[in-house]
Amino acid sequence: EEKSTTWRVQSHWPSASSSYEDSLVRLKNQIEERTEGRVKLNLHEAGALFKAQETFNAVSRGIVEMGTISPAYAQDKISLAGIASGLPFAFRNVWEAAYFHKGLGFEDMLREEAAKHNVYWSTDKVYPTEMVVKNPINSWEDFTSLKIRSSGALQKFLDDAGASTSYLPGSELYPALDSGVVDGAHWGAAQGAASMSLYEVAKYHVQPALNIAGTDVIIVSQKALDKLSDKDQETIKQILDEQFWFRTNEYQYKERVALSKAMEENGVEINTLPEDVQQRLTKAAQASWDEAGERSENAAEALEKMKSFLRELGYL
Amino acid sequence: MSIEITTLLFFAALLFFLVLGLPLTFVLGGVSVIFLYFTWGIDSFYMVTSQMWGTMESFTLVAIPLFVFMAMILERTGVAKDLYRMMHLWCGGLRGGLAIGTLGICAIFGAMVGISGAAVVAMGTIALPAMLERGYDKKMVLGCINTGGGWGILIPPSILMILYAMITGVSVGKMFAAGVLPGILLMVLTVIYIVVRCYFQPHLAPALPEDERATWPEKLRALRAVLLPIGIVVMVLGSIVGGITTPTEAAAMGVLGALISAAVYGKFNWPLMHEAALRTFKLTGMIMWILFAAHAFSAAYQGMGAQELIEGMMTSLPGGPWGIIITMMLIVFLLAMVLDPVGIMLITLPVFMPIVASLGFDPIWFGILFVINMEIGYMTPPFGFNLFYLKGIVPPSITMGDIYKSVVPFVLVEIVGLALIMIFPEIATYLPDLLF
Amino acid sequence: MRPIHAFMNGVSRLNDFIGRWVAILVFAMFVLLLLEVFMRYVMASPTAWTNELTQLLFGVYAVMAGGYVMVHRGHVNVDLLYSHLSRRAQAGVDIFTSIIFFIFMGAVLYFGTDMALESIRGLETSYSAWNPPIWPAKTAIPVAALLLLLQGVVKLLEDIMIALNLEPPVRHTDVKSHDNNPEAL
Ligand SMILES: NC(=[NH2+])NCCC[C@H](N)C(=O)O
Ligand code: NA
Ligand code: NA
Numbered sequence: 001e002e003k004s005t006t007w008r009v010q011s012h013w014p015s016a017s018s019s020y021e022d023s024l025v026r027l028k029n030q031i032e033e034r035t036e037g038r039v040k041l042n043l044h045e046a047g048a049l050f051k052a053q054e055t056f057n058a059v060s061r062g063i064v065e066m067g068t069i070s071p072a073y074a075q076d077k078i079s080l081a082g083i084a085s086g087l088p089f090a091f092r093n094v095w096e097a098a099y100f101h102k103g104l105g106f107e108d109m110l111r112e113e114a115a116k117h118n119v120y121w122s123t124d125k126v127y128p129t130e131m132v133v134k135n136p137i138n139s140w141e142d143f144t145s146l147k148i149r150s151s152g153a154l155q156k157f158l159d160d161a162g163a164s165t166s167y168l169p170g171s172e173l174y175p176a177l178d179s180g181v182v183d184g185a186h187w188g189a190a191q192g193a194a195s196m197s198l199y200e201v202a203k204y205h206v207q208p209a210l211n212i213a214g215t216d217v218i219i220v221s222q223k224a225l226d227k228l229s230d231k232d233q234e235t236i237k238q239i240l241d242e243q244f245w246f247r248t249n250e251y252q253y254k255e256r257v258a259l260s261k262a263m264e265e266n267g268v269e270i271n272t273l274p275e276d277v278q279q280r281l282t283k284a285a286q287a288s289w290d291e292a293g294e295r296s297e298n299a300a301e302a303l304e305k306m307k308s309f310l311r312e313l314g315y316l
Numbered sequence: 317m318s319i320e321i322t323t324l325l326f327f328a329a330l331l332f333f334l335v336l337g338l339p340l341t342f343v344l345g346g347v348s349v350i351f352l353y354f355t356w357g358i359d360s361f362y363m364v365t366s367q368m369w370g371t372m373e374s375f376t377l378v379a380i381p382l383f384v385f386m387a388m389i390l391e392r393t394g395v396a397k398d399l400y401r402m403m404h405l406w407c408g409g410l411r412g413g414l415a416i417g418t419l420g421i422c423a424i425f426g427a428m429v430g431i432s433g434a435a436v437v438a439m440g441t442i443a444l445p446a447m448l449e450r451g452y453d454k455k456m457v458l459g460c461i462n463t464g465g466g467w468g469i470l471i472p473p474s475i476l477m478i479l480y481a482m483i484t485g486v487s488v489g490k491m492f493a494a495g496v497l498p499g500i501l502l503m504v505l506t507v508i509y510i511v512v513r514c515y516f517q518p519h520l521a522p523a524l525p526e527d528e529r530a531t532w533p534e535k536l537r538a539l540r541a542v543l544l545p546i547g548i549v550v551m552v553l554g555s556i557v558g559g560i561t562t563p564t565e566a567a568a569m570g571v572l573g574a575l576i577s578a579a580v581y582g583k584f585n586w587p588l589m590h591e592a593a594l595r596t597f598k599l600t601g602m603i604m605w606i607l608f609a610a611h612a613f614s615a616a617y618q619g620m621g622a623q624e625l626i627e628g629m630m631t632s633l634p635g636g637p638w639g640i641i642i643t644m645m646l647i648v649f650l651l652a653m654v655l656d657p658v659g660i661m662l663i664t665l666p667v668f669m670p671i672v673a674s675l676g677f678d679p680i681w682f683g684i685l686f687v688i689n690m691e692i693g694y695m696t697p698p699f700g701f702n703l704f705y706l707k708g709i710v711p712p713s714i715t716m717g718d719i720y721k722s723v724v725p726f727v728l729v730e731i732v733g734l735a736l737i738m739i740f741p742e743i744a745t746y747l748p749d750l751l752f
Numbered sequence: 753m754r755p756i757h758a759f760m761n762g763v764s765r766l767n768d769f770i771g772r773w774v775a776i777l778v779f780a781m782f783v784l785l786l787l788e789v790f791m792r793y794v795m796a797s798p799t800a801w802t803n804e805l806t807q808l809l810f811g812v813y814a815v816m817a818g819g820y821v822m823v824h825r826g827h828v829n830v831d832l833l834y835s836h837l838s839r840r841a842q843a844g845v846d847i848f849t850s851i852i853f854f855i856f857m858g859a860v861l862y863f864g865t866d867m868a869l870e871s872i873r874g875l876e877t878s879y880s881a882w883n884p885p886i887w888p889a890k891t892a893i894p895v896a897a898l899l900l901l902l903q904g905v906v907k908l909l910e911d912i913m914i915a916l917n918l919e920p921p922v923r924h925t926d927v928k929s930h931d932n933n934p935e936a937l
Pocket of ligand 3: 655
């Protein structure tokens with residue numbers, strides 16, 4: 001009889017987030033089934049063992065065997081994280097980001113950097129990040145007069161572009177948006193906004209996306225992988241690869257369902273940014289790309305790869 | 317070692333060292349480290365400092381030093397004293413009048429803060445000396461502040477409700493709306509308890525002696541004492557409701573109001589401010605070190621497999637949907653005696669929620685029951701946070717034993733409230749159904 | 753005995769001194785939050801740094817309080833049994849339970865140093881829009897742990913002296929202690 005190991009898995013999604021069930025529980029079921037029970041996963045709610053910012057460290061040290069993060073939480077370790085967490089107004093379609101990762105070798109570059117920290121990196125999915133606002137944006141003035149709750153690189157971008165941004169913790173987002181402390185925010189896209197009840201208090205869903213990127217990542221401790229048989233290691237890596245394609249596709253479907261539900265039940269409307277606003281934002285975005293490229297040689301290479309891809313597509 | 321045995325040892329060790337008089341924060345921290353060593357290995361100690369850093373980074377906790385500071389200033393300058401003198405004059409012959417007034421202030425405070433620690437310490441600072449001075453029984457006073465301080469998480473805004481919404485996916489707005497009537501219900505029940513008890517036992521909360529009762533002109537003049545406190549409440553609540561500040565930032569408005577009051581009283585001077593700052597530092601430090609260790613303790617317990625324990629308990633449940641709901645409440649109640657509320661939510665909700673949903677219960681209603689249970693947990697021995705926060709501000713003549721004993725009737729009253737909301741779910745669901 | 757007394761008083765004094773300064777940060781937090789409200793509500797241009805700086809200051813404020821609170825005996829315990837014991841018996845019990853204290857603080861000191869060193873080596877920043885260095889705030893953890901640990905050593909020495917019927921030094925903080933101020937009652 002073979003003995004089984006149980007992995008502790010620290011999620012960065014609260015269990016109400018659709019990805020907790022759709023990504024993490026799916027992964028658990030797949031792994032337990034296809035290793036025939038030799039590897040079991042114990043899932044832990046966001047923050048239960050380690051906060052999102054500490055999860056990469058914990059996996060790197062082998063304290064927990066697996067975790068989920070956003071690349072932004074590993075920025076001090078992974079120089080490509082800035083690019084991985086999504087350059088604003090770069091890709092226009094989800095398939096482009098997927099091709100960049102898997103077809104053009106960006107995922108391999110990430111894997112190489114993470115391997116130096118004894119971490120196996122596998123992007124869970126690529127998907128858009130979109131804003132919700134209380135009043136529609138119909139002009140550049142509308143945009144610059146916005147007070148937006150944002151975070152990380154997107155906050156800097158929105159700020160540089162001319163909007164006013166503040167960082168508020170997730171737990172204060174709803175009351176702040178409700179009372180008008182801020183008048184816009186992003187929390188994922190439609191599913192994220194719905195999970196935080198944001199559509200109750202902000203009725204306009206802004207498109208196009210602020211970015212499209214591999215914002216959710218599954219990380220595995222190399223130490224934990226090495227303890228498994230070669231066959232089980234291979235199985236798990238294969239499951240993770242399949243997960244990327246399956247989830248990227250499924251997420252798109254669920255986004256649309258969430259959005260149409262919000263439109264029906266909360267009276268949400270789609271607010272498409274006017275052409276001139278889009279152009280000005282794209283221009284502002286390119287300055288922030290170059291900053292992300294300055295992190296390292298690797299980052300410069302990845303940025304060049306992305307730019308030539310975008311030129312090829314006729315976007316630059 | 318099975319999780320059942322680990323749990324028993326874990327909590328036994330906790331109680332053992334607590335009873336021996338080691339401060340709570342060191343008990344929680346030390347016991348966590350020892351158990352982590354035996355169940356998870358030495359590397360896992362990293363979790364303790366990592367949780368500590370996470371707690372240092374939670375912005376919502378900034379409200380604690382600010383509200384405590386506000387209360388310190390109000391107490392030191394005499395604003396609080398005048399407020400209580402006014403209440404006493406107006407309550408005149410009503411036994412327990414000050415306790416009822418205190419509960420009213422607690423409810424208002426509950427609407428200003430989203431966490432309970434700040435309210436307990438602030439109300440303890442303001443109300444406790446004023447009531448003891450007027451001959452109120454110490455247990456009556458302690459219980460009253462303990463129970464009222466806890467309403468901070470039931471009356472919106474509430475960080476715990478937001479956390480509940482984030483974990484379970486229900487609407488934050490509905491949760492907030494659902495908390496209002498139960499908050500009022502608990503207040504009414506507590507007031508009834510105080511009125512009845514003090515009617516039969518007047519020595520617990522003496523009325524103003526006949527010869528000290530005020531004439532109408534005196535009463536009206538005393539009313540001036542409410543102007544400043546009302547001004548502060550308007551500043552804090554107004555800036556939350558009016559979209560000027562977040563609930564956390566509103567704490568700074570409270571301090572601003574207190575500073576203005578100090579100036580009006582001619583007490584705006586450095587010695588007083590520094591002294592208030594030092595006492596604030598000591599109390600905030602006490603609270604935060606408990607939270608540092610409590611979060612490490614919860615994480616350690618979670619890492620040892622607490623969830624499997626709960627899952628196991630849920631598979632062997634007594635009869636029917638109501639049996640299950642009551643068992644869940646019992647589990648939460650027991651955990652709340654020893655664990656912090658955030659930890660309890662993280663451990664139990666992922667197991668409970670699918671069951672609650674499959675039984676067809678309203679998750680908003682369940683959320684209110686859960687939050688009230690947390691609130692009871694805040695004040696149940698041995699570990700309720702509010703008990704310790706309160707111990708941090710009482711004079712040395714009041715022991716932990718006094719505080720433990722003082723909560724008993726108030727916990728019973730809250731349980732009655734909980735039962736009423738279970739029997740009449742409309743108390744929780746009426747407002748959210750009306751508004752959303 | 754002299755050098756031991758001097759050490760004990762020195763540590764207490766150090767913790768008290770540091771605490772008196774760190775306590776003033778509450779004013780900074782207050783001013784920063786008001787400033788942000790003013791900038792956002794009146795000037796309509798919120799800043800990227802006020803809330804984050806407040807949070808960092810708060811973290812340092814909270815963790816650094818450990819030693820100060822201990823000097824002023826503010827870490828709350830359950831005194832149900834404890835208060836019925838004689839002073840010597842209390843000292844004996846405290847010597848025993850100090851094992852738990854030292855295990856906890858030792859772990860925090862060791863792993864806090866580890867975490868801080870890693871942060872200092874990479875000059876870690878927060879990667880927010882403001883992107884300030886956070887290594888100083890992380891370094892506060894081992895510094896605070898060391899201060900608290902030293903205060904624990906003082907407490908242990910004091911208990912040993914009491915248990916041995918020796919005279920512990922007069923704690924200078926007892927003299928001007930502001931806790932349990934009779935005026936507050
Ligand atoms: N880690 C947290 N966010 N904790 C919030 C809990 C609030 C705290 N227990 C209080 O009563 O004040
Ligand atoms: Na509240
Ligand atoms: Na409790």
